[in-house]
Amino acid sequence: MQDLPAALPGYGPLRATRIRAAQTDRRRGKLLESIRAAIEACDLRDGATVSFHHHLRDGDGVLNLVMAALAQRGLKDLHVAATSIFPVHAPLLEHIASGTVSRISASFISGPVGAAISRGALDLPVVLRTHGGRARAIAHDELKIDAAFVAAPAADALGNLSGRSGRTACGTLGYPLTDVMSAEHVVAVTDTLVPFPAAAIDIPQDRVDHVVLVDSIGDPAGIASGTTRPAEDPGSRAIGAQAAAVIAASGLLKDGFAFQTGAGGISLATAAEVGRAMAARGVTGSFCAGGITGFHVEMLRAGLFRGLMDVQCFDLEAVRSYQSDPRHQAMSAAVYAGPHVGGAVVDRIDAVVLGAAEVDLGFNVNVTTRAGGEIIGGSGGHADTAAGSRLAIITTRLTAAGFAKIVPRVGTLTTPGETVDVIVTDGGIAVNPRREELAGQLRAAGLPVVGIEDLAARAAAAASRPVPPRAEGRVVAVSEYRDGSVTDVVRQVGSPAHR
Amino acid sequence: MQDLPAALPGYGPLRATRIRAAQTDRRRGKLLESIRAAIEACDLRDGATVSFHHHLRDGDGVLNLVMAALAQRGLKDLHVAATSIFPVHAPLLEHIASGTVSRISASFISGPVGAAISRGALDLPVVLRTHGGRARAIAHDELKIDAAFVAAPAADALGNLSGRSGRTACGTLGYPLTDVMSAEHVVAVTDTLVPFPAAAIDIPQDRVDHVVLVDSIGDPAGIASGTTRPAEDPGSRAIGAQAAAVIAASGLLKDGFAFQTGAGGISLATAAEVGRAMAARGVTGSFCAGGITGFHVEMLRAGLFRGLMDVQCFDLEAVRSYQSDPRHQAMSAAVYAGPHVGGAVVDRIDAVVLGAAEVDLGFNVNVTTRAGGEIIGGSGGHADTAAGSRLAIITTRLTAAGFAKIVPRVGTLTTPGETVDVIVTDGGIAVNPRREELAGQLRAAGLPVVGIEDLAARAAAAASRPVPPRAEGRVVAVSEYRDGSVTDVVRQVGSPAHR
Known part of the structure; x- marks a missing residue:
């Protein structure tokens, strides 16, 4: 070609x-014929860390397909780094038993896998x-x-991926959006191969190494796990109404109000009451965040909020909204809840309504284990939103299944009490002593503010079964806070033979 | 809090x-009061590399604002890593003269800065x-x-950024999408601060460290630089018609056809003819890529293509389309043209129509310097699309300003002849000898295929001025190929005193 100098000052x-003549390779694309081929292409070895996300929730078929292929390939000591594990992922237990899987990390574990871990299935x-802590751990190479x-x-x-089309459309892909930024290899598993370019793109092609077409990635009916509608029973509605009254009394319910609720019936009953109050006062909120349900979509369409920030669609109505409404935007896990991004969406939330398995006298919340210590969940965004929001409200009944839910000390500390402001129960409302001014506002609004000790006493009186002692077995799980510090450990209950 | 073991096996x-109590910091957001404050927050020192993008093209006000602030702060030896430099960026010459700027890298340089560099303004x-090469160099830390x-x-x-709203809406933000993935610090400069969350988000908040509000980021009228409509003059239309005939004869014009053209008059005249041929044959293409114009939008709306993949809107009609049509999608520079992403959008293009300052007997193309050696451009996506596409067509007149454009040897080799397939001129069509089968197809279609030597001879005969000799001064610029290798160097013409 041209006559070039061998080197140049300032350039080298x-x-x-x-x-x-390598163009044909680039044109071929990233299609591989099987998950097995993808495993080979990624050169996965014993001890590797493989990640999964839970947008298909209890309808997910991909984790099981991939783990079966990894097991078939004879790999051992794998680390399953999932965002959440659901009952549908029970086949993981065989892979634990066979030694294919020796480590698990997740933000939420429910169903048989949680039960087995609690009984010591993993060493x-x-x-x-x-x-948010998972996003931070990934970004910081932990x-x-x-x-x-x-x-x-x-x-x-x-390798352009869309959550908005295909027969198992699940909406936003907020969790893998974080994984694909740092993973060594990225494999897309799809049951709907579309002509290039996919539309609308949720994860762009430069973040994806391989694409595998399978018969089915899961059951779309499993996306909406449990109810995503406001509770209808009088007890839940009463708690929801009081939580909404707390928000109204707090002074936060004004233009620009930013709101998050879970998808549970009491949370959505609260949202329904908050929506009525906003409409009555002529308040236009800024956004709802989090997992988004059809109920949040209704509030958007009613003009109560300007937008939705959605890390995961909780039902098919939310999926349809994300497909068609530009005000309904996706966010990655890092953007949603990361403590490392200089201000996440959770840091802009005014009020969040969260649930609890247990609350203790220090306002600490347990959403990780049930009474007795068995793993039934984990923080998910619980600790993130409590830390970020101006007003973190926990709604709970005083008892469940005969156990007190307001207890001297939580079985597992998931969300530190320093970040929790108000506990709303069917036996009164407790305000964190850190928020004395707020307690005054609630009293002025005629709300039944009581001490947390009072709530605990009422719960104990209403309970038919004693609070089980903390398990004392070996540590089976570590509950990390957003910054990587440890809020608590979970200890073994029973033994693997008992499961 | 809880009683924790000091360490755990497998965990540490x-x-x-x-x-x-650090929540207030997170809530504050990323607003700083001035560019100066952002420079301080980024802790920029002498020798730092600062990057800019050119979506506001010759209407951009941000590069000049930031460079003035850096100069005022007394910083020296800065490296300006821009995507493109336009005439509006002439104030860079003062910063070069004062020692504030000692290095420049870019994909395209036009106007006074290119002229001054050619005359030796930088050591x-x-x-x-x-x-694509710039995206690769950023991703690979070069x-x-x-x-x-x-x-x-x-x-x-x-720090959520939108190119779709604001009074200087420019559409997609494809180039900074790549920069923000790797830059040590990211500063957004805006003249339109919107309530959180911005909609629609083009760059998410976790990629942005600081936000500065200024009076104006530029002149929206400068976005559409030059014509973005098909040429109307008979000479250009004739070349466009022949280029379209080449595509038709090549066999590529079938369902799924993927197409890119520049925004120049001949390119769009070609696109107009191709569109008519597609309509006549009932062909539905897959996508148009690249910088997108209102003319491409018309083709989308006419149903000739399923989608647009847009790294940069070339005019305001394209901006309006991107604001409202989900088939009009953004792509980053890496996705567009990166040689490092395992298949970029350019690798899926069937036919691309490109211009040239000069073409030589080896089918090499110069879009970097004018006759005589002064810098007037650079590859931009020229070499990327030529390499990726199945059919790279160069359209050019035989002469311009009295100089032959088909020459024995290009003044600067920008795009290697190995990646160029056809030269379409007002004096005939030359086919790269690598593509003998294609030459046969064109001849069979009755197109005037001639040898490249014939074209050069005709150009020489039509020229009124001799091809100037290659400059022999010191090297003032290095022309890198997509992979970081060097296609050519540009040497000094005249001296700084002559400018």
């Missing part, structure tokens, strides 16, 4: 361009991280992912 | 959670990279950016 050596402690497997409702051959 | 030491060679300055048509206080 010059390497002359040589054109290789190494499970690491439970908040959604959680190094060898291969991220993305359940893609639609994909093209170059 | 446990650090107990301590809640600090260190400018590095000219292709759009080009380390200390602070990326993003001209944001709209931003919220947490």
Whole structure:
């Protein structure tokens, strides 16, 4: 070609361009014929960390497909770094038993896997991280992912992924959006291969290495797990009405109000009451965040909020809204809840309404274990939103299944009491002593403010079963806070033989 | 808090959670009161690399604002890593003269800065990279950016940026999308601060460190630089018609056809003819890529293509389309043209129509210097699309300003002839000898295929001025190929005193 100097000051050596006939490789795309081929292409070895996300929730088929292929390949000691594990993932127990899986980390674990871990199925402690803490751990290389497997409702051959099309459309892909930024390899698993370019793209092709077409990535009916409608029973509605009254009395309910609720019946009953109050006062909120339900979509359409910030669609109505309404925007787990991004969406929330398995006298909340110590969940975004929001409200009944839910000391500390402001129960409202001014506002509004000790006493009186003692077995799980510190450990209950 | 073991096997030491009252910082957002304050927050020092993008094209006000602030702060030896430099950026010459700027890299340089560089204004060679090569250099840490300055048509206080709203809406933000993934610090400069969350978000908040509000980020009228409509003159239309006939004869014009053209009059005249041929044959293409114009939008709306993949809107009609049509999608520079992403959008293009300052007997193309050697451009996406596409067509007249454009040897080799397939001129069509089968197809279609030597001879005969000799001064610029190898160097013409 041209006559080039060998080197230049301020530039260094010059390497002359040589054109290789490698274009065909680039054109071929990223399609592989099987998950097995993808495992080979990623060069996964014993001890590797493989990540999964839970947008298909209890309908997810991808984690099981991939783990079966990894087991078939004879891999051992794998680390399953999932965002959440559901009952549908029970086949993980076989892979634990066979030695294919020796480590698990997740933000939420429910169903048989949680029960088995609690009974000591794994020798190494499970690491439970908040959604924001998981994003931080990935970004800071504390959680190094060898291969991220993305359940893609639609994909093209170059690896553009869409959660908005395909027969298992699940909406936003907020959790893998974080994984694919740092994973060594990214494998998209799809049952809907579309012509290039996929539309609308949720994860762009430069973040995806391989695409595998399978028969089914899961059951779309499993996306909406449990109810995502406001509770109708009088007890739940009463708690919801009081939580909404707390928000109204707090002074936060004004233009620009930012709101998050879970998808549970009491949370959505609260949201319904808050929506009525906003409409009555002529308040236009800024956004609802979090997992988004059809109920949040209704509030958007009613003009109560300007937008939705959605890390995960909780039902198919939310999916349809994300497909068509530009005010309904996706966010990654890092943007949602990361403590490392200089201000996440959770840091802009005015009020969040959260649930609890237990609350204690220090306002600490347990959403990780049930009475007796068995793992039934984990923080998810609980600790993140409590820390970020101006007003963190916990709604709970005084008792459940005969056990007191307001207790001297939580079985597992998931969300530190320093970040919790108000407990709303069917036996009164307790305000964190840190928020004395707020307690005054609630009293002025005629709300039944009582001491947390009073709530605990009423709960104990109403309970038919004693609070079980803390388990004392070996540590089976570590509950990490958003910053990687440890809020608590979970200890073994019973033994593997008992499961 | 809880009683924690000091350490656990398989986990390591446990650090107990301590809640600090640092929430107010996170809530404050990322707003700083001035560019000066952002420079301080980024801790920029002498020798730092600052990056800019050119979506506001010749209407951009941000590069000049930031460079003035850096100069005022007394910083020296800065490296300006821009995507493109336009005439509006002439104030850079003062910063070069004062020693504030000692290095420049870019994908395209036009106007007074290019002229001054050619005359030796900088001691260190400018590095000219292709759009894809720049994305690769950033991803591979060859080009380390200390602070990326993003001209944001709209931003919220947490750093969500939108190119789709604000009074200087410019559409997609494809180039900074790549910079913000790797830059040490990211500063958004906006003239439209919107309530959180900005909509629609083009760059998410976790990629942005600081937001600065200024009076104006530029002149929206400058976005559409030059014509973005098909040429109307008979000479250009004839070349366009022949280029379209080449595409038709090549066999590529079938369902799924993927197309890119520049925004020049001949390119769009070609696109108009191709569109008519598609309509006549009932062909539905897959996508148009690249910088997108209102003319491409018309083709989308006419149903000739399923989608647009847009790294940069070339006019305001394209901006309006991107604001409202989900089939009109953004792509980053890496996705567009990166040679490092395992298949970029350019690798899926069937036919691309490109221009040339000069073409030589080896089918090499110069879009970097004018006759005589002065810098007037650079590859931009020229070399990327030529390499990726199945059919790279160069359209050019035989002469311009009295100089032959088909020459024995290009003044600067920008795009290697190995990646160029056809030269379409007003004096005939030359086909790269590598593509003998294609030459046969064109001849069979009755097109005037001639040898490249014939074209050069005709150009020489039609020229009124001799091809100037290659400049022999010191090297003022290095032209890098997509992979970081060097296609050519640009040497000094005249001396700084002559400018």
